[in-house]
Amino acid sequence: MRTRMLALTSAACGAALLGAAALPASAFGSSSGLSSGSAQEPEAEADAGVVTAAELLAEVRACSRISKGKYRTDSGSAKATVPVCGTRDAVFWKADMDIDCDGRKTRACNRKTDPYFLPETAFQSSRGEPLDSAVLPHVVVPGPSKVWDYRKSGLTGGSVVAVVYRDRVRYGVIGDTGPTGIIGEASYAMAKTLGIDPDPSTGGAESGVTYIAFKNSRISPIESRARAQSRGAALAREFVGR
Numbered sequence: 653m654r655t656r657m658l659a660l661t662s663a664a665c666g667a668a669l670l671g672a673a674a675l676p677a678s679a680f681g682s683s684s685g686l687s688s689g690s691a692q693e694p695e696a697e698a699d700a701g702v703v704t705a706a707e708l709l710a711e712v713r714a715c716s717r718i719s720k721g722k723y724r725t726d727s728g729s730a731k732a733t734v735p736v737c738g739t740r741d742a743v744f745w746k747a748d749m750d751i752d753c754d755g756r757k758t759r760a761c762n763r764k765t766d767p768y769f770l771p772e773t774a775f776q777s778s779r780g781e782p783l784d785s786a787v788l789p790h791v792v793v794p795g796p797s798k799v800w801d802y803r804k805s806g807l808t809g810g811s812v813v814a815v816v817y818r819d820r821v822r823y824g825v826i827g828d829t830g831p832t833g834i835i836g837e838a839s840y841a842m843a844k845t846l847g848i849d850p851d852p853s854t855g856g857a858e859s860g861v862t863y864i865a866f867k868n869s870r871i872s873p874i875e876s877r878a879r880a881q882s883r884g885a886a887l888a889r890e891f892v893g894r
Contacts, residue, residue, distance in 0.1 A: 703888040705816045711892055712737070712744045712862060719800035723835035726750070734835050736800050741891060743805045744864040747836030749817070751843055752792045752828055753852035755782035760840055766852035774829040775809030778873045783827050788877070789842035790827025791815065791863055797832035806867030810874050812884045814891075816862040817846040823884025825874065826865065836861065864891070 715737035722732035725748045734747045753761035754770040761784075763769045773783040783790065791813045793802045802808075811826045815838060822845045830837055838861075840850040849855030866887045871879045 701889065701894075702885065703821065703892055703894070705819045705821050707892045708814060708816050708821060708864060708888060709862060711739070712746075712864060718743060718805065721799045723747075723794060723799065724833055725836045727831065727834060732833070736805075736835070738805065739891075741887075742864050742866050743802075743807065744862060745835055746862045748859050749843060749846075749848055749857040749861045750837040751850055751852045751855050752790075752830075752837050752839050753785050754828060756784040756786075758784060758786045760786040760850070761852065769852070773827060775827055775874070777875055783839075783874075785827075785839040785841060787841050788827060788839060788875070789815075789822060789824035789845055789880075790839045791824055791842065791865070792828045792830045792837035792839075793826055793865070794835050795829045795832045799832065802826070802865075805865075807865050808870055810870040810872065812866045812869040812871060812880055812887060814864040814866070814884055814888055815842060815846060816864070817848060817857065817860060820846050821888070822846055823881050823888075825871065825880055836863075838863075866891070 715735055716739070717735045718738035719736035723734045723736070723745075724732045725734060734745055736743055736745050738744075753766040755761065755773040757769075757771060761769060771782060773785070775783065777783060793807070794800065796803060807826060809826055813824050813826060815822050815824060822842060824838070824842050827839060840852065843850040843855060843857075848857045866884075869883060869887060871883050873879075
């Protein structure tokens with residue numbers, strides 16, 4: 653994870669050219685939708701209409717690869733093993749989870765907790781501020797390259813993503829970009845909602861994380877966790893054929 657964070661400076665600079673697309677993060681709950689620093693939202697209780705982890709994983713068992721190559725999970729990995737796969741409505745990849753703590757400085761995310769902390773994210777809030785990785789569940793995608801350009805797959809900052817880990821499904825958005833050759837990273841808040849250790853220095857998951865990004869699904873305002881949750885749940889139902 654730490655090796656990935658070292659490369660984020662150049663990735664963040666390149667991503668700034670993509671524009672200030674806002675990113676919401678969603679896991680549960682409702683939000684005031686004002687700024688990435690707004691108070692955390694109360695978690696919503698699951699109901700009978702919730703799509704399960706097993707249902708989503710059943711839809712991504714086979715990979716129709718859309719990336720021209722594969723990605724490493726860390727810069728120190730021996731070889732690239734992770735392809736980006738596509739369906740009509742989504743793209744997905746199965747990897748580890750490193751912790752992105754960049755963006756707004758908070759008690760959880762700062763230079764003391766994360767030696768490679770960067771005070772910016774590729775996409776900004778509706779107020780033009782860096783996202784708050786400690787509050788907003790979001791996913792990091794590799795910067796555009798010859799291997800894969802997420803923008804050509806109908807994705808952008810704020811696109812809704814379902815993240816599956818063990819028996820848990822959480823919804824968020826694309827909120828940051830990373831090195832062009834590495835995949836498998838999400839925000840402190842996303843890790844926490846999945847029961848993964850969110851510590852930016854020692855946390856994360858070594859494997860077993862599935863990321864499903866829905867095409868043409870950008871939500872606004874980016875701070876609305878409630879919108880990310882409701883849109884994600886609806887897209888997931890469509891994805892599994894409900």
